Amino acid sequence: MMGRFLSHWGIATRLLVIAVLPASIMFVSVTATLSGLAQRDVRRDVAARGQLVATALAQSSQYGLVSGNTAYLRTTLRHMLEADPSIACIAIADAVARPVVSDCQVSKPTEVESFEVPIRIESLPQVDQFEPVPTPSGEGAWRTVGSVRVTMSPAPIFESKRRALLVAFALVLAAAVVSCLIGLRLARRLRDILGSVMSALRDIRQGRFDVQLATDHEGELGELQRTIVQMASTLDASRHDLEQQVAKRTQQLQEAVDLARQADADKRRLIVRSNALVEEERRRIALDIHDHLGAALISVRLEASALVARARACGDAEMQGDAARIAAAAQSIYATTRDIVKRLRPEVIDTLGLAGAVEELVRHADQVHPAARFTFQVDPGFPDVRGELAMPAYRVAQEALNNIAKHSDATLTTVTLSVLPETGHLRMVIQDNGRGFDTRSPRSTGIGLIGMRERVAAVGGELLVSSTPGQGTTVCVTLPLPAGQ
Ligand SMILES: Nc1ncnc2c1ncn2[C@@H]1O[C@H](COP(=O)(O)OP(=O)(O)OP(=O)(O)O)[C@@H](O)[C@H]1O
Ligand SMILES: [Mg+2]
Structure with missing residues (x-):
């Protein structure tokens, strides 16, 4: 208390x-x-x-x-x-x-x-001349x-x-007053010294090490003052050293960050460039397939059809059947090559734009997988995106739909295209109700998700895959649109 x-x-x-x-x-x-x-x-x-x-x-x-x-x-x-x-x-x-x-x-x-x-x-005492009778004490008696x-x-x-x-x-x-006065004077002196020591310590606490403290005293107080001054100068030197080390380290870090940024920018340029090259190569292969293989297959189908007619005229039923099968096989291979050509070079992007091309992908997936439903929604004001910017979004949609078909067992998939009102960025969301997966440890060694992310990052966008086992998967892509789109 x-x-x-x-x-x-x-x-x-x-x-x-x-x-x-x-x-x-x-x-x-x-x-x-x-x-x-x-x-x-x-x-x-x-x-x-x-x-x-x-x-x-x-x-x-x-x-x-x-x-x-x-x-x-x-x-x-x-x-x-x-x-x-x-x-x-x-x-x-x-x-x-x-x-x-x-x-x-x-x-x-x-x-x-x-x-x-x-x-x-x-x-x-009574004195008898002839026969003195002495008092016992030899003196007279006292009376009050x-x-x-x-x-x-x-x-x-x-x-x-x-x-x-x-x-x-x-x-x-x-004496008491004099003692008080001497005591007060000593106390005031001590208070002044302690006050200056406190103020120096406050300065040190606030990081100001150039303390102005008189060191003119002897004994413990002088030692205290000198210790504080020395401590401040040691701290100042340490801080100076530390600042130099921090500055050096910061510079090294800055250089490392610059290098990493440079490397990242180079990597993005490389990805953009290699994607362009890949697309170019795909276009060339598609053209080759279309121009050479397609034309050859059409000619095989036409030849086989002519052979069917000739065999029918000759009444050679066996040859007619063989020729008819060749014509059908040629037709089937031709249809496959057309699919391959479409996948290699989705010209539909150039003709219908991104929204139309993605809608086409969804419609195709819906046709190919009758057990599952694929739906497509697009915002009414969605811009007409074509060319280089449309390609990454299109490829992401393609890979995401492939993954749904391959891994999800989903019964319903929804693809949505919109524009974010706050940033004006393009947003594509592909959501399925399939089995989902743990995004922190994907079991596959596939490169589909990595490719999607890199494609999107290369054009300054962002890709978010969220999934929980048993609760479906959502792939969300955000891409900056060029001004005016
Ligand atoms: N919609 C999805 N539903 C369930 N699992 C998915 C889905 N999408 C991806 N996955 C899981 O993520 C893994 C990685 O997918 P990714 O596309 O990277 O590889 P992949 O499809 O296995 O192979 P690749 O795409 O290279 O042919 C898949 O193996 C699968 O387990
Ligand atoms: Mg995949």
């Missing part, structure tokens, strides 16, 4: 208490002791004096009392009262305690103490003829000692 209370005190308050408290305690305890000792001494003195005065009076007033010389007694009492102001009252009484004489000081003190001594007189009562008051002595006490208190007070 006390510890928590003290913990809120600042240095200045603590130093103030250290400076003032001991002097105050010293003042209070010394004055209390002095005053207690003085009172005890005075009381003891007054008691001794009272006893003495009463005894002396009892002895000196024996014969005045016996002889009835009250004038003498009164004068004696007056002299005594005048001689000692601490005697408040003196009273002499006879043997039966009847007051004989009494006298008091004019003022009436409140605190008094009385001392009573009997007045005794020695009876002379009265008593003296002395009432003492310490007040006058207190009064006389008061001035000395006040002087002593003043001296103690002066």
Whole structure:
């Protein structure tokens, strides 16, 4: 409790208490002791004096009392009262305690103490001239003829000692004040030094190491000041070193990042270029297949058809059947080559644009896989995208639909084309309700998904494949459209 209370005190308050408290305690305890000792001494003195005065009076007033010389007694009492102001009252009484004489000081003190001594007189022994009878002690017997009562008051002595006490208190007070002032001065000096040390430490905490701290003191305080200055300069040097290392490392990292960016840009250019080359090569192969193989197959089919006619005319049913099968096979191969040509070079992109070409892909998939439904949706305001930008999106759709057919067992697939209103980017979403897969560890070593991602990244787009086993797969492609599209 006390510890928590003290913990809120600042240095200045603590130093103030250290400076003032001991002097105050010293003042209070010394004055209390002095005053207690003085009172005890005075009381003891007054008691001794009272006893003495009463005894002396009892002895000196024996014969005045016996002889009835009250004038003498009164004068004696007056002299005594005048001689000692601490005697408040003196009273002499006879043997039966009847007051004989009494006298008091004019003022009436409140605190008094009385001392009573009997007045005794020695009876002379009876002397028989002829036959002396000695008393057992050899002396006469004592009889009490009265008593003296002395009432003492310490007040006058207190009064006389008061001035000395006040002087002593003043001296103690002066000593306490001087001690306080010296303590306060030392405390203020200490507070100033600690304040400058604190402010230097605050500077260091805030990262300012050029601390301005005087180091002109000796002893522990000087050591503290010098330690802080040295610590600041060591920290400054370490920070300088660290900054240099960070700057060097940052530069290295920047160079590495630049290199990686450069490599990434080169890779993208390479992918774009190789994709273009691949497309070009596909176009050439498609043309070759179309122009040479297609033409040859048409000619085979025409020849076989002519042979069918000739065999029918000759009535050669066997040859007619063979020729008809050759014609059908040629037709079938021709249809296959047309499919291959279409896949190799989707001219439909150039004729129908991206939306039409993707719709064609979806329609084809729907036809080829009667157990599953493939649907296509396009935003009404979807732009007419053709050429180089349309190709990556088209290839992604192609691969995604292939994957659905190969891996998903989906019963419903939806392909959606839209434009994002916020960015104006093209968005294509291909979603199936098939078995899905764990995208973090695809089981296959295929390169379809990798190819999709690279194609899209090469033209500054983004591809997101989200799938959970048992809950279908969603492929989402975002591609920047050129301005004006
Ligand atoms: N729609 C999907 N439904 C279920 N699994 C899928 C789907 N798409 C991809 N996968 C899973 O992801 C794996 C990787 O697909 P990716 O296209 O990269 O390779 P692949 O199709 O196996 O081979 P490649 O495409 O090279 O012929 C697939 O093997 C399959 O397990
Ligand atoms: Mg694949």
